Amino acid sequence: MKQTAFLSAIIAATLAAPAAMAMNPQPDPQNPEGFVVTRAEVQAAEVAKTHDPMYTTWAQALRTRTNDIVEAIVPGAASNPENVKRVERVFPEADWDFLTQMAAPEYTYTRFLRAIGKFPAFCGEYTDGRDSDAICKKSIVTAFAHFAQETGGHIAIDNYWDNPQGLEEWQQALVHVREMGWSEGQEGYTTGCGQNDWQNKRWPCAAGQGYFGRGAKQLSYHFNYGAFSEVMYAGDATKLLNEPGLVADSWLNLASAIWFFLTPQAPKPAMLHVIDRTWVPSQRELDAGIGYGFGTTINIINGGIECGEQNKDKGQPVNRIRYWEGLAKHFNIPIEADETNTCWQQLPYGSLNLQGATDVLYTNWDGNWKYFADRPGGYSFECELVGYQTAYSALVEGDYEKCVTNFYESHAGWPAVRVVDVIDTNPGDGSNPGDGGTPTNTWDKDAVYLTGDRVTVNGVTYEAKYWNQGVNPETAGQWGAWKVVSGDTTGGNTPTNPDTGSGNGTDTGTDTGTDTGTGGDTGGTGGDTGTTNPDTGTNPDQGETTWNATTVYLGGDQVLVNGVTYEALYWNQGNNPVSGAQWGPWKKI
Structure with missing residues (x-):
């Protein structure tokens, strides 16, 4: 990237x-339909839509160093980046050892420093008066509280058989490097792989690979591996899709958690910006009980399962809060008066409708x-x-x-x-084929045409009014699937009886959450499937009505209501054309 x-x-x-x-x-001279x-x-x-200063802050937070610099980082090196030196000062290796006595050997202090070194904004310098060291320490302790829940041992302090050292549960982070029950070579968490959708076009699954939870944050599913790979490998999504085991067996096992910590999942803010207070909650968020404090970081990670009054006594959030409070006490992290450790009083982000709010920013x-x-x-x-x-x-x-x-x-x-x-x-004079001169016939009976697509037949340009296939523009007629954009159609090619062309349009959408972690939120899948109003192939009679309140109409679809023709301006369903709303989805033609 x-x-x-x-x-x-x-x-x-x-x-x-x-x-x-x-x-x-x-019009595209290289594509008559484009x-x-x-x-x-x-x-x-793009600039007009992203001028808010927060976009600069997000971009800075996600800046990365090259991997050759990162892999040269070792404890105590004079060449270490400044944010790494800050971590060594506020969270020395002795503190790491104190919290990782049960940890898997794949997690090391060196790898921890490299994970932080990849992202200059983590434990970076604040020049506006905020205490950089205090924010750094609070960020690390917050991360460890979540590590203790996601990958911890969860062994009671008085269970001597399994916990002979008598470690507190908040000292038992990073026990697991792979999700329990899974090992390399197993296919798993491949839901959605191989489908003909945008997620697979951007983040294609590799044959024989499993995208089960790995690392401190238990990164899961191909769309998270692909997005993380783009950040780690200069835009190359395939590196970790082909080699997901790197998220367990290298410094990426901790870098994946730091990346998650810094990445906003619109409309949810980045955890860092909750801790350092760069984020300012919107009024809708405040009305939903969402403000500063550890509780909001729970909502960001797993709000749909762990937040809300119905989850007040649930094991996962109760554990996280216990771990945070134990760590905060041990490391002397002050809890501000306006901070709340819990999220049971918050509406989960997945249930909060922020679309259209003027004080909320989005990132997709x-x-x-x-x-x-x-x-x-x-x-x-x-x-x-x-x-x-x-x-x-x-x-x-x-x-x-x-x-x-x-x-x-x-x-x-x-x-x-x-x-x-x-x-x-001035694309050409037509003396050479395809040079932009007089268009040649471009309609293909086997092609699928969508609303707005254009074709040329015998010098006449037609535009599709809705999805169609096999409907000849020259014989479609006034009420058919095509309308004339330019050219002379007086050569007698308009039929008395229009073609009974019909079109079916499907609009499917997938909203997949980016939450990671054991038991993390997953987005829902939804789609609306609509059938455009088919051409009846008859001349309308006064009083004839073809509009139906349950039918989905797309831009360009035409209907009759009491013998009057209306054309859809955009997708709609259940909007009566006769209402005549000035900004409504229909226009009378």
Whole structure:
């Protein structure tokens, strides 16, 4: 991941947030069904959407050092990075040994320092008056409280047979390096692998590999291994997808936990920014009982299972809180007056609807499905920030452009978009095939066409009004699947009896949570499947109505209500066209 260039762009956006440049998509001379937009337009749109200073903070928190620097880190070395030296000062090896007397041998103090050295923001320097050493120590102790729950021994202090040293449970972190019952060579946690979806296009599972829990935070599932690999290996998702065992047998076993600690899972903040108070809770979060303190870090990790009044006495959160309180007492970590150790009084993040809140920031891009009357097919050709996981992150350089071009094919029905530096306004005179002159026939009876797709038949350009296949534009008729965009159709090719073309459109979406850890939250899968209103192939009679309240309509679909024709501006269901709402989903034609 090339964080430096991305950070520069974000800082520029923070210093001066220009108004978004209007997108002006043009027909693609290389693809009669596609469009081109300029890179300047795309970059301006991204900058306008990420000008809040918090995007700079997130980008800085996720900056990484190269692995050659990290692997040179050893305790006491003069060449160690400054944040590593701070850790050695506030949490020396003696403290590590005190908390890891039961730990698996794969966890070492050297690997701990390397994991921290990968991320300069962990135990980094604050120049605004905050106590850098105190924040560093509190961050480490918080991490160990969660380690003790995720990978701890959980052996009572008076169980001499299994705990002859009489260790407190908060001293029993990092006992497990692999999830109990699993070993290398076993396939497992491969749910979703091999599906034809954006997660597999971005993070393809490797044959014969298992993505069960590994490391201090028990990293699980291919989408987490792939995303972590991108950070560890300069954007290469396949390294850890092909070699997941590295998350157990190298310093990555601790780096995976530090990465999780620093990464916001919109709308949830990064744990670091709860501890150092960079994060400011929104009013909706405050109304839901979510504020500063250890309890919010539980909500970030596993709120759906451990937070809320129904989980007040549940073993997992009770353990975490006991471990945190024992560690905080031992290491003299002060608990501020406005901090709460518990989360039973909090609404879990998964149950908190923050979409649309003006004081909440999001970190994932998805297609903007709002209707733009001045753009082809009504599409925005832009992406927007959303409060759920998608294929594209606002914190990864280049992901906005990938979202606009639908790089991982995650937007069903999105137009074909290509980003260019300059749009050629004089593509050719037609003397050479494909040079942008007079278009040739491009319709294919076997191809599937989506709303907004364009084809040319005998010099006439048609645009698809909805999903269709095998519907000839020349014979589709007034109520069919195609509408004329340009060209002369007076040659007698419009039929008296329109083709009875019908189209079925499916819009499926997967929202997969990024929470990791034993028993961690997993996102739900949901999809809406809609059937466009099929062409009846008849001339409408006065009073005829084809609209149905239970049918899903897509942009461009047409219906009759009492003999009046209405066209859908965007996806809708149950919205009566006759209501005539000014900003509603229908227009009368």
